[in-house]
Amino acid sequence: MTQRMEDYAKYFLEVSSEQRLKIIQLINEKEYRLSELAKKLDATTPEVHRNLERLEKSGFIIKNSNGHFILTTLGQMILGIAPNLAFIIKNKKYFLGHPINSLPQKFISRFGELFECKLVSSYVNVFEYWKNIYKNSQEYIYNILYDVPYFDDFVNPILDKLSQGIKVKSIFYENAMVSDSRGDILKKFKKYIDSGDIQRMMTKNITAAVILNEKQACLIFPDIDGKLDAGYAFTSEDPSFHQWCFDYFNYSWYNAQPFMERKLEKN
Numbered sequence: 001m002t003q004r005m006e007d008y009a010k011y012f013l014e015v016s017s018e019q020r021l022k023i024i025q026l027i028n029e030k031e032y033r034l035s036e037l038a039k040k041l042d043a044t045t046p047e048v049h050r051n052l053e054r055l056e057k058s059g060f061i062i063k064n065s066n067g068h069f070i071l072t073t074l075g076q077m078i079l080g081i082a083p084n085l086a087f088i089i090k091n092k093k094y095f096l097g098h099p100i101n102s103l104p105q106k107f108i109s110r111f112g113e114l115f116e117c118k119l120v121s122s123y124v125n126v127f128e129y130w131k132n133i134y135k136n137s138q139e140y141i142y143n144i145l146y147d148v149p150y151f152d153d154f155v156n157p158i159l160d161k162l163s164q165g166i167k168v169k170s171i172f173y174e175n176a177m178v179s180d181s182r183g184d185i186l187k188k189f190k191k192y193i194d195s196g197d198i199q200r201m202m203t204k205n206i207t208a209a210v211i212l213n214e215k216q217a218c219l220i221f222p223d224i225d226g227k228l229d230a231g232y233a234f235t236s237e238d239p240s241f242h243q244w245c246f247d248y249f250n251y252s253w254y255n256a257q258p259f260m261e262r263k264l265e266k267n
Helices: 002-014 018-029 034-041 045-058 073-090 092-096 123-136 152-163 182-195 239-254 261-265
Strands: 061-063 069-071 118-121 140-145 167-173 198-203 209-212 217-220 232-236
Touching: 018 034, 018 045, 018 061, 018 069, 018 073, 034 045, 045 061, 069 073, 073 092, 118 123, 123 152, 123 209, 123 217, 123 232, 140 239, 152 167, 152 182, 167 239, 182 198, 209 239, 217 239, 232 239
Parallel strands: 140 167, 167 198
Antiparallel strands: 061 069, 118 232, 140 209, 209 217, 217 232
């Protein structure tokens, strides 16, 4: 196994150069000749030629009959992995304090979809974006909630949107903190729960929290102690980021348990 890992490491070395990685990215967009690449990269022809030879020898690129360089299947696959690494490296300080070991591997392997986002810090800013997701919704609101916000700033926008016909789906952590005013709040939502406009599920474990409408999404990971850290959140309106959050919500929804009010009442 050690020898195999050494073999794999050689391939990563070939794309560890900023220029070689940039060459792969450029060739993915269109075919290039050596002279065109040198001009595009503002580099000398010999320098670019050396990097092209290394990429060609490793099987990432080939030269076609017209003298243009194109990506091989291996090159395309390496390029697909790059955004995953870029997202993690870009946010490495955050992930040192927010482990992802409980997240399903199939979602970790799609981390590149999260690259176009902003890491929002402070509870005030996170909650403000959270509320904006509610206020801006036109079709639906999906939540995975570690704790349940009972403030009017959160409750009123949802009630307003429900009156306009939007649908709400929420997955509650079964040990979520419950406010003394929960009973009064439930009365406001009862008709929407009865009509099915609000659907609820419950889970024993939350590996990430998401809040999203049809365009915006907010993603929150647990801290080292396993508690969702709402002092930081990844936020975005990027379609790929949204798709990741949408798929994660649906995965969590279909793996959740039926909602039981009595479990929250015990907290």
